[in-house]
Amino acid sequence: MGSLKIRDLTRSFIREDGSKLVVLDHLSLDVMDKEFVCVLGSSGCGKTTLLRLIAGLDPEREGQIILDGEEMLGPSPKVGFVFQEYSLFPWRTVIDNIAFGLEMRGIGREERYRIAEQYLVLVGLEQFKNSYPSELSGGMRQRVAVARALALDPVLLLMDEPFGALDAQTRNMLQKELLEIWEKTKKTIVFITHSVDEAVFMADRVVVLTPRPGRVCQIFPVDLKRPRDRTSVEFAQVRRQVLDLISQHCSIQ
Amino acid sequence: MNRIINKSQERWLGALAIVLGIILWQAVAIYIVQDPFILPGPADVLSAFVALLGKGTLLQDFAASLLHFAIGLGAALLIGIPIGIAMGWNRRFDAFLDPVIEILRPIPPLAWIPFAIVWFGLTAYSAGFVIFIGAVFPIVINTYSGFRSVPRVFVEAGKMLGCIKNSDLIRYIAFPAALPSVAAGIRIGSGVGWMCLVAAELFGVSKFGLGQKLWFSYNLHQMDSVVVYMILLGLTGLLLDWMFRHFVEGYFLRWRTGEVV
Numbered sequence: 337m338g339s340l341k342i343r344d345l346t347r348s349f350i351r352e353d354g355s356k357l358v359v360l361d362h363l364s365l366d367v368m369d370k371e372f373v374c375v376l377g378s379s380g381c382g383k384t385t386l387l388r389l390i391a392g393l394d395p396e397r398e399g400q401i402i403l404d405g406e407e408m409l410g411p412s413p414k415v416g417f418v419f420q421e422y423s424l425f426p427w428r429t430v431i432d433n434i435a436f437g438l439e440m441r442g443i444g445r446e447e448r449y450r451i452a453e454q455y456l457v458l459v460g461l462e463q464f465k466n467s468y469p470s471e472l473s474g475g476m477r478q479r480v481a482v483a484r485a486l487a488l489d490p491v492l493l494l495m496d497e498p499f500g501a502l503d504a505q506t507r508n509m510l511q512k513e514l515l516e517i518w519e520k521t522k523k524t525i526v527f528i529t530h531s532v533d534e535a536v537f538m539a540d541r542v543v544v545l546t547p548r549p550g551r552v553c554q555i556f557p558v559d560l561k562r563p564r565d566r567t568s569v570e571f572a573q574v575r576r577q578v579l580d581l582i583s584q585h586c587s588i589q
Numbered sequence: 590m591n592r593i594i595n596k597s598q599e600r601w602l603g604a605l606a607i608v609l610g611i612i613l614w615q616a617v618a619i620y621i622v623q624d625p626f627i628l629p630g631p632a633d634v635l636s637a638f639v640a641l642l643g644k645g646t647l648l649q650d651f652a653a654s655l656l657h658f659a660i661g662l663g664a665a666l667l668i669g670i671p672i673g674i675a676m677g678w679n680r681r682f683d684a685f686l687d688p689v690i691e692i693l694r695p696i697p698p699l700a701w702i703p704f705a706i707v708w709f710g711l712t713a714y715s716a717g718f719v720i721f722i723g724a725v726f727p728i729v730i731n732t733y734s735g736f737r738s739v740p741r742v743f744v745e746a747g748k749m750l751g752c753i754k755n756s757d758l759i760r761y762i763a764f765p766a767a768l769p770s771v772a773a774g775i776r777i778g779s780g781v782g783w784m785c786l787v788a789a790e791l792f793g794v795s796k797f798g799l800g801q802k803l804w805f806s807y808n809l810h811q812m813d814s815v816v817v818y819m820i821l822l823g824l825t826g827l828l829l830d831w832m833f834r835h836f837v838e839g840y841f842l843r844w845r846t847g848e849v850v
């Protein structure tokens with residue numbers, strides 16, 4: 337299970353001069369179990385803030401975040417997170433990075449290596465088991481980050497522009513791989529991006545946020561069959577629809 | 590100038606400089622200074638070294654100096670690292686302790702010698718205390734700055750993976766992330782501590798010690814022996830630093846290879 341309910345989520349920051357900056361304003365959103373949702377918005381619209389709030393990394397909030405009927409009040413092992421920047425622990429080898437969560441849970445060495453290796457195979461990096469992150473390319477690092485987040489078997493996977501720093505080719509490859517992993521593991525995924533192309537390629541539904549203060553502007557179901565073909569006419573049409581929608585309703589007037 | 594030279598050529602060049610330096614030193618000592626009290630030549634020093642080997646106290650001197658150094662550096666690690674961690678991890682503790690540290694830090698370690706004697710008497714501990722003062726501040730400060738610059742994303746990634754408690758976050762995330770900086774602090778601290786060694790041994794805390802013997806030889810006007818102890822102090826410091834680098838960088842910091850440091 338992994339159904340997420342967000343109700344009236346509001347987050348504001350107090351600026352140095354004392355004024356209030358509202359980043360998210362009464363945002364409500366439902367994500368179904370096993371659904372792949374992309375949250376799309378311009379920079380500064382609060383996408384990352386939204387994800388950090390769902391993850392429980394930011395305790396200052398108003399409103400409710402409910403996962404499978406339980407209110408989320410802090411970081412939970414039911415939620416995995418893949419960060420935008422490289423977040424692998426550079427002092428740990430690939431296998432020890434993936435096994436980190438299991439180690440924290442007190443699982444013995446042999447058992448956690450056995451589980452970690454399964455996820456290593458899932459992301460196709462078996463031969464880099466004992467490498468350090470500094471020896472991996474950017475794409476490989478994010479693959480390991482995905483494996484590390486999955487190793488605790490969360491019901492919900494949060495991804496904050498995980499492929500944003502990668503070159504276009506690697507990015508497309510990782511998108512495909514992520515969809516395959518999602519098919520296999522059937523997690524609920526909330527994926528943040530500012531790329532319409534990425535959102536249309538991956539998502540069941542694209543959630544478009546308004547510029548600051550962020551709230552849900554439009555929700556756009558993508559009915560294209562997977563695997564989707566970026567070069568097809570249908571793909572181009574959907575992409576244009578989303579872009580039109582953004583420019584008509586969800587951008588600064 | 591910009592032709593590529595290889596490692597072995599570099600080594601030969603370095604060795605050549607040492608040999609030339611010794612020859613120059615000998616020449617200046619014999620032909621210009623002409624007084625082994627003012628400047629003993631390498632030959633005088635070598636024969637003094639052989640004579641000292643014959644006396645057989647060198648090992649005890651080494652042992653005594655290493656004991657003083659170990660007491661000082663050990664205490665600096667035991668006290669400096671926890672303080673650095675606490676200040677780096679907890680802003681309140683930082684605000685609380687920072688002024689005290691900033692006031693104590695500029696006091697030269699040798700200025701503590703009178704209190705070292707008053708507090709610890711003429712024991713190995715008072716020599717250790719002076720070395721401790723020299724070593725502890727670089728260790729505190731580097732540990733502190735290492736902890737302050739732990740990337741937030743590591744801490745948050747840890748939290749998402751079930752590493753929640755402060756003690757766990759320090760042990761599994763912040764400490765390993767800060768380790769390069771902590772190691773640099775230990776290296777600088779032990780260098781400063783070693784430099785305090787001679788002064789720490791000057792006030793006669795024991796009958797042995799490289800620094801103690803250096804001063805003793807000076808009082809006997811045996812300047813050739815003084816040079817022997819100077820060279821031994823320098824070489825031992827070099828060896829300690831080399832061992833530390835070899836051990837720490839080879840074992841603990843393997844993961845940094847390939848990263849720009």
